[in-house]
Amino acid sequence: MRANSRFEHVQPIGLDVVAAAAGNDPDVLRLENLDTDVPPPPAAVEATTRSLAECSGNSWLPLTGLPELCQAVAADLRVRTGLDYDPVRQIAITSGGMSAFMPVLMSTTEPGDPVVLTDPTYAGLLQRVRLSGARPHLVPLRVIDGHWRLDREALAEVRSAAALLLMSPSMPSGVVFDRADWAVIAQVCERTGAYLIYDAAMERIVFDGHPRINPCRVDGLAERTIIVGSVSKEYRMIGWRIGWVAGPPDIMSRVMLATIYNTTVSGGFAQLGAAAALREPSGVAEAVAEYQARHDTVVAQLDGLPVVRAGGGWSCLVDAEALGLTATELSDRLLERGRVAATPMTAWGVSVAPRYVRLVFSNEPVKRLGELRSRFEAALP
Incomplete structure (x- = not known):
């Protein structure tokens, strides 16, 4: 097989x-x-079932999203950001949030351009930056008093970037950026001329009264922020595979073209279901309460072990190296001895992530998570 430099570090x-x-x-x-x-x-x-029965949405057109969904996204963003997005010129519907990032990266970067991410970050973001031909610049998260914190000093040292690709709450750490974090992010964007590519997929899934801050409400960020959202996490609609991109009109003309050539069109049946989720009561608050109960159960079960509390999201991290193991070794032991499936973070960063194992608490009830301590004890040396 002929070598391909895009895959050298993926x-x-x-x-x-x-x-x-x-x-x-x-x-x-x-x-x-x-x-x-x-x-x-x-x-x-x-709405999805009705669309299937009526065969509505069974079309290639419009290529960048059904008007009904684009309008619903614009209405939702108006509440979150305080901005009025043109549903035609500023919003593109994608096949899930993740499929949006390659068109956005292709539209905002040149090969070799630095893109700032945190370490840890979602592997799907980090590896897409590499596949796009851009160059990841990883800024570490630090554990302070049992919580993740952005290393603002390290971020402030960034002198060159085409984009900052950030998420809050972030996968896999669950870190939530506060206003001081966003202020430093805004300063870096202004100094470097970078876009902020903001993964908003979990924006409302926050715990413990953490402030929920949309970057478009931070001075200096609205005009350079590209928002990627989806119904997968807040609305628990993973299988629908519907996401969107919203941003300034000039860059969105490129993003729309790249989106069309990337996936042509997202499923119409699912788009109509997503529009209904955005318009109707969605159960987000109830879901967040359930996720917090599960998160708190995991943390209580692992009391005394090196687990880091999440500020939000669906997962938290355990420091394998603090237990005398590599992340891969802990993952293997948890499955073989404790009957716990957990992913090592070896592809989710460079200096910080590889020592951790991720525990996703979104798919197991509190009762089952109450067995976690005994299962860890069975797995540990």
Whole structure:
């Protein structure tokens, strides 16, 4: 096979390997993948079913999204950001949030351009930067008083960047940026002329009263922020595979063209279901309360072990090296001895992430998570 430089530093995501090793054993605690058993909004299910029955949305057009969904996204963003997005010129519908990032990266970077991410960050973001031909510049997260914090000093040292690709709450750490974090981010964007590519997929899934700050409400960021959202996490609609990109009109003309050539069009049936989720009561607050209960159960079960609290999201991290193991060794031991499927973070960063194992609490109820301590004890040396 001929060499291809785009793949030189791209790493496998890892969670699929763990999932395959776990198989279908019902005894295994499934903490390796970002699935959820919390049901999607009933209105979304009903609208999707009705669309299938009526065969509405069964078309290639419009290539960048059905007007009904683009308008619903614009209305939702107006509440979150305080901005009025033109549904035609400033919003593109994508096949899930993740499929949006390659068109956005292709539209905002040249080969070799630095793109700032945190370490840890979602492997799907880090590896897409590498595949796009851009160059990741990783800024570490630090554990302070048992919580993740952005290393603002390290971020402030960034002198060159085409984009900052950030998420809050972030996968896999669950870090939530506060106003001081966003202020430093704004300063870096202004100094470097970078876009902020903001993954908003978990924006409302925050715990413990953390402030929920949309960057478009931070001075200096609205005019340079490209928002990527989806119905997968807040609305528990993973299988619909519907996301969107919203941003300034000039860059969105490129993003729309790249999106069309990337996926042509997102599924019309699913788009109509997503529009219903955005318009109708969605159960986000109830889902967040359930996720917080699960997160708190995990932390309580692992009291005394090096688990880091999440500020939000669907997962938290355990420091394998603090237990005298590599992340891969801990992952293997947890599955073989404790019947816990958990993904090592070897592809989710460079200096920080590889020492951690991720525990996803979104797909297991509190009762089952109450077994986590005994399962860890069975796995540890």
